[in-house]
Amino acid sequence: MFDDLEPTRKKTAYSLGQDVSAFSLADLDETMRQLEAEIARLAEIRKQKSASQSAADALFRKPG
Numbered sequence: 001m002f003d004d005l006e007p008t009r010k011k012t013a014y015s016l017g018q019d020v021s022a023f024s025l026a027d028l029d030e031t032m033r034q035l036e037a038e039i040a041r042l043a044e045i046r047k048q049k050s051a052s053q054s055a056a057d058a059l060f061r062k063p064g
Contacts, residue, residue: 014034
């Protein structure tokens with residue numbers, strides 16, 4: 001009944017370089033958690049691409 005009187009908390013969107021001085025501690029913690037997860041995801045993709053590149057280099061390397 002009074003749900004509409006509660007302030008709604010919107011998700012904090014973050015872009016690189018954004019001013020975060022207005023973020024709460026909870027917002028900063030959540031943003032950091034999301035960025036750490038993204039770094040881990042990118043590191044895994046980089047690892048896979050590096051393995052593919054190494055395999056391609058070995059296959060197409062000229063004997064010499």
